Amino acid sequence: MTIAPLAAYPALRLRRLRQADWIRRLVRESVLTPADLIWSMVVHEGEGEVPVASMPGVSRLSVKEAAKAAVEARKLGIPAIAIFPHIDGAKKDASGLMAHDPNGVIANAIKAMKDAAPEVGIMCDVALDPFTDHGHDGVIENGKILNDPTIERLIQQGLMQAQAGCDILAPSDMMDGRCGALRQALEGAGLQDVMIMSYAAKYASAFYGPYRDAIGSGKLGTGSVGNPGDKKTYQMDSANSDEALREVALDIAEGADMVMVKPGMPYLDIVSRVVEAFAMPTFAFQVSGEYAMIMAAAQNGWIDEERAILESLGGFKRAGAAGVITYFAPRAARLLGA
Template sequence: MTKAPLAPYPATRLRRLRQADWTRRLVRESVLTPADLIWSMVVHEGEGRVPVASMPGVERLSVAEAAKAAVEARALGIPAIAIFPHIDMARKDAAGSLAADPDGVISRAVRAMKDAAPEVGIMCDVALDPFTTHGHDGVLEKGRIVNDATIERLVEQALVQARAGCDILAPSDMMDGRIGVIRAALEAEGHCDTLIMSYAAKYASAFYGPYRDAIGSGKLGSGDIDNPGDKKTYQQDPANSDEALREVALDIAEGADMVMVKPGLPYLDIVRRIVEAFAMPTFAFQVSGEYAMIVAAAQNGWIDGDRAILESLGAFKRAGCAGVITYFAPKAARMLGA
């Protein structure tokens, strides 16, 4: 695009376009609406709502409460909800067996939410970490996360979710090749309309801590030979940018319909590069640590919380995101609809 040169001051006064609310709205380059939001939500196996201590304002929801939330999302104009499970530690095992339980909390939540508000899309996490005793996203053998054995388990999990009525499968494990295998399995079983939003560029980040509290995955291993203390062998190095483009290119080639960057605000440069390189529907996840920092600062009176929420979400749109997964979705949608 050819850009006209700016005339010098005073012929050019950029403040003319900022002088009134109507002019600012008229020339606004990006606009945030409730339709840009995916509501991130944790469901649990018990009854009612359980507050998450490290995420003030966020609660784990029972299946019945999740169904009510789907109705709320419809009323607010939020197009989709991403659900994550909280599993009691006593029910977990090293293999994450409950991930493929057709009567598990995720399957029950999907069915209840689709019954309550069929117009709202439901997105499910495809990963083993909420279900494993060790807290890793895959099959652990002799201190290593085994790629291909993990993919076999992920396919089982993905098919269970698709059968329950999940609209969007979101593999977040970062195993090599899992998008292609999951896509092939969906096609073979007739789930040709099931969408895949790949966590294509998921970084080994310090911003996930409150989420692990929310889903009850706890701390990873001590770093000994049997249980690595971090996820750096499968999640991306925060220092890398070109690597993200390779990851995205592979996932698109394997059949992803949409791609995601996680975390969000610290990685907007990655979002921009992906959007410009692939012109692909690209999303970002405003993760638990980002949520907790904004809420904590607002509770201490250090920032205007409502303005910070909308400003942070607007940054994703400015960077080129088609939408953003966020725990702020219902609050933001109410503010945007006011």
């Protein structure tokens, strides 16, 4: 087949829509705003800020600093903050009993942040791994992660968070049936307005490493007898796509108000499939490893840091995500407002 010269098709010059900033903005298909961001934040029991070595620019925040961050989020137009705990290793045990401590760092942070900026939503991770000495998300027996006993702990944890003022419970454990159990517990406690954003499609990923550093997670495969060396018996296999749709369908049926895909960038195809299949508010988590890679490359001068931040976040919107949980939230919001 012979292709006619471009001159034969004078109407087919797509570059006309790229020739100036104003027209590029006018025809832009996906738009990222601060309202699309959830600020991922680690809080700790001590004072001040403690830098996380593997995540340049990220620090664990004290309860007092977290409250200040909530005020900053309000000013920047960031709708919500997702908080994760770092506790003293001496307080951890095999069952994660501190996960539902009503006087713990998470409960204190929720209350302080809500007092400082009640308009900012607070999302809490419902999982045991920050509180277990073995680093797993569930109760272990004879080398096996127990599903139902873990859910019993998660219900206690979720109710504590909701009673402290948390707006969104985000179960990240990947135990079967936990969304339904949490929804039933919330309804029974008169907390029916508390939302659930399920980590519906959470993959056993290599991109979580810096987060484990940030929360001081127990080392998998060591310490406790029978401690499995990975989380592949409960988190999803990275090769699977159809399975993600089954997981999402189950969590929606159990009462999830929103769903999430984690990690984000390596699983944009999953985000797109979930949005197309369910038309549910679907979020992506730009996890610690994604953050660390961008920052490491930027600090070495290999990529443009600001452009990489916005381009990576824009990719989630282009894939159909309603929003993104990210450590870049305050930085991105400032860039977007510039």
